[in-house]
Amino acid sequence: xxxxxxxxxxxxxxxxxGDYVALGIGDDCALLAPRAGTQLAISSDMLVEGRxxxxxxSPEALGHKALAVNLSDLAACGAKPLAxxxxxxxPRVDEAWLEGFSRGLFALAxxxxxxxxxxxxxxxxxxxxxxxxxxxxxxAGKSQALLRSGAQAGDDIYVSGTVxxxxxxxxxxxxxxxxxxxxxxxxxxxxxxxxxxxxxGTALRGVATAAIDVSDGLLGDLGHILKASGCGAEIAIxxxxxxxxxxxxxxxxxxxxxxEMSAAGGDDYELVFTAPPSARDAxxxxxxxxxxxxxxxxxxxxERALVxxxxxxxxxxxxxxxxxxxxxx
Amino acid sequence: xxxxxxxxxxxxxxxxxGDYVALGIGDDCALLAPRAGTQLAISSDMLVEGRxxxxxxSPEALGHKALAVNLSDLAACGAKPLAxxxxxxxPRVDEAWLEGFSRGLFALAxxxxxxxxxxxxxxxxxxxxxxxxxxxxxxAGKSQALLRSGAQAGDDIYVSGTVxxxxxxxxxxxxxxxxxxxxxxxxxxxxxxxxxxxxxGTALRGVATAAIDVSDGLLGDLGHILKASGCGAEIAIxxxxxxxxxxxxxxxxxxxxxxEMSAAGGDDYELVFTAPPSARDAxxxxxxxxxxxxxxxxxxxxERALVxxxxxxxxxxxxxxxxxxxxxx
Numbered sequence: 259x260x261x262x263x264x265x266x267x268x269x270x271x272x273x274x275x276g277d278y279v280a281l282g283i284g285d286d287c288a289l290l291a292p293r294a295g296t297q298l299a300i301s302s303d304m305l306v307e308g309r310x311x312x313x314x315x316s317p318e319a320l321g322h323k324a325l326a327v328n329l330s331d332l333a334a335c336g337a338k339p340l341a342x343x344x345x346x347x348x349p350r351v352d353e354a355w356l357e358g359f360s361r362g363l364f365a366l367a368x369x370x371x372x373x374x375x376x377x378x379x380x381x382x383x384x385x386x387x388x389x390x391x392x393x394x395x396x397x398a399g400k401s402q403a404l405l406r407s408g409a410q411a412g413d414d415i416y417v418s419g420t421v422x423x424x425x426x427x428x429x430x431x432x433x434x435x436x437x438x439x440x441x442x443x444x445x446x447x448x449x450x451x452x453x454x455x456x457x458x459g460t461a462l463r464g465v466a467t468a469a470i471d472v473s474d475g476l477l478g479d480l481g482h483i484l485k486a487s488g489c490g491a492e493i494a495i496x497x498x499x500x501x502x503x504x505x506x507x508x509x510x511x512x513x514x515x516x517x518e519m520s521a522a523g524g525d526d527y528e529l530v531f532t533a534p535p536s537a538r539d540a541x542x543x544x545x546x547x548x549x550x551x552x553x554x555x556x557x558x559x560x561e562r563a564l565v566x567x568x569x570x571x572x573x574x575x576x577x578x579x580x581x582x583x584x585x586x587x
Numbered sequence: 588x589x590x591x592x593x594x595x596x597x598x599x600x601x602x603x604x605g606d607y608v609a610l611g612i613g614d615d616c617a618l619l620a621p622r623a624g625t626q627l628a629i630s631s632d633m634l635v636e637g638r639x640x641x642x643x644x645s646p647e648a649l650g651h652k653a654l655a656v657n658l659s660d661l662a663a664c665g666a667k668p669l670a671x672x673x674x675x676x677x678p679r680v681d682e683a684w685l686e687g688f689s690r691g692l693f694a695l696a697x698x699x700x701x702x703x704x705x706x707x708x709x710x711x712x713x714x715x716x717x718x719x720x721x722x723x724x725x726x727a728g729k730s731q732a733l734l735r736s737g738a739q740a741g742d743d744i745y746v747s748g749t750v751x752x753x754x755x756x757x758x759x760x761x762x763x764x765x766x767x768x769x770x771x772x773x774x775x776x777x778x779x780x781x782x783x784x785x786x787x788g789t790a791l792r793g794v795a796t797a798a799i800d801v802s803d804g805l806l807g808d809l810g811h812i813l814k815a816s817g818c819g820a821e822i823a824i825x826x827x828x829x830x831x832x833x834x835x836x837x838x839x840x841x842x843x844x845x846x847e848m849s850a851a852g853g854d855d856y857e858l859v860f861t862a863p864p865s866a867r868d869a870x871x872x873x874x875x876x877x878x879x880x881x882x883x884x885x886x887x888x889x890e891r892a893l894v895x896x897x898x899x900x901x902x903x904x905x906x907x908x909x910x911x912x913x914x915x916x
Binding site for chain 2 (some may be wrong): 280281284285286287288289291292294296297298299300301302303304306307308309310331332334335337343344345346347375376377378380381382383385387389391392394396401403405406407469470471511
């Protein structure tokens with residue numbers, strides 16, 4: 259099977275709904291027709307075997323994850339997904355792999371009304387690069403995008419869902435820890451099929467002052483907000499780690515391990531965001547409307563430092579380091 | 588050096604001119620602010636060592652080529668370059684490589700006023716994925732994009748510049764042919780530093796009926812126009828091959844070899860386009876205004892066949908096959 263047959267068989271779908279896609283797959287360029295009064299949010303992620311996924315992952319889960327990590331970036335900006343391009347380097351034409359990968363990819367794409375509009379396929383080491391496009395409204399001349407730079411001293415800090423499972427699964431795959439089958443199934447699902455928090459992200463427009471998605475680790479990613487906003491934070495570390503502390507107890511993990519997985523784990527694709535105390539009701543409403551649990555985990559401070567406290571208010575040393583794609587973990 | 592230092596040092600430049608970039612590198616998404624009455628043209632290309640470039644290429648030339656092949660897709664659509672994202676997988680952090688690559692990349696980007704607005708970097712087998720964004724005007728409700736599907740029976744067929752040098756250089760690198768140093772220098776330059784025909788592409792808006800860029804081979808790429816437009820073509824094969832026949836004579840190549848390189852070579856990044864005979868003056872003006880030579884090479888026909896004729900008008904068998912990224916040449 260040649261390049262064009264491969265695209266036609268696995269990646270070309272009927273023309274998607276939505277008048278923003280003026281031209282999809284099949285020409286030199288795709289054409290988007292942005293609506294008046296909107297900005298286009300763009301994010302690009304490249305996934306490499308061994309760095310972003312293990313060879314044990316199913317093609318279907320990989321198709322899901324490749325798009326999910328990009329949709330998560332749109333979510334962190336409060337952007338509504340519109341379309342994406344897919345560039346794919348494959349060692350060989352493996353039809354079973356392509357069938358599974360495209361099924362996982364399109365299932366998530368359809369769930370978000372996000373059309374595949376173009377891309378590239380070539381032979382080479384397995385590499386998946388998706389670039390995603392979303393829409394952000396501009397209201398009274400002001401972009402409604404959630405940025406990293408808007409946090410203010412006194413703002414509350416929240417995280418969506420739970421963090422830590424994805425890293426726990428990775429540690430099991432690495433042979434560093436052993437856990438019950440039930441917990442492993444949960445953790446593996448989080449690692450391999452993350453849920454991009456798109457509905458929460460768009461619901462937080464005009465409510466959150468800053469946001470980021472947790473890809474490299476909660477504290478490290480929060481650090482990007484603090485740097486961009488020129489402020490610091492005080493975090494109740496056991497609020498972050500509470501789900502792990504509570505649910506992993508049967509597997510014999512101590513509190514330090516639960517903190518490490520939760521605060522520095524990475525690959526969670528939850529949202530960390532800030533909002534003023536006056537917006538607490540609005541945050542609760544955004545969580546409720548998007549059916550996404552959010553937890554208050556701390557406060558933004560004027561002093562440029564990241565302070566961690568345990569449940570008793572005692573200081574906890576910050577020994578947690580994020581994932582770096584150029585360092586070997 | 589970690590991921591964020593690498594981006595800051597080699598890829599983060601002062602905020603570009605142009606109010607369409609509302610937010611560049613450094614947040615979860617970049618934000619573009621499309622102008623009213625325009626569409627956004629999008630193209631994505633992935634370059635893999637051994638498939639799209641040889642390990643002998645200089646990092647600077649590779650930075651140039653990685654962007655050039657994407658700008659060429661914009662040119663084929665008649666789109667004006669605005670911005671691009673870069674996703675880069677690198678085996679290791681090699682500062683000399685990064686310095687050269689980014690120099691070549693930004694030299695071409697600046698020449699076209701095209702801003703790097705985001706992307707991704709990771710460790711893995713060398714892979715370069717650029718997604719490029721361009722602007723196409725919409726006039727009286729009609730997109731001015733040049734598509735593959737607009738060719739009509741009776742239209743003239745043109746190619747810009749010359750084709751064949753890039754493939755000739757590849758054959759030298761493969762050890763299949765030997766040529767003079769002078770010709771090799773010319774051919775290698777065409778292979779490693781292609782010139783995207785952006786000025787010609789935008790000048791052809793409203794003039795050309797269809798266009799495509801020559802990446803896989805002139806006849807194969809023309810075939811995409813014929814298929815999309817539902818028509819055929821008659822090509823004066825020696826008009827296509829004339830520059831090779833004339834300039835490569837001293838190197839002892841016969842006419843069949845010159846035809847093969849020119850008609851099926853690939854990697855030329857010239858434009859093949861169609862326009863009605865009534866637009867001959869307008870085509871000449873577009874060529875002149877963009878300082879890009881164009882050659883008339885044939886005619887679109889109603890019958891869905893690709894017919895090749897030599898300088899005497901005799902039929903030439905079409906034994907030329909294009910480059911397929913999933914077949915080994």
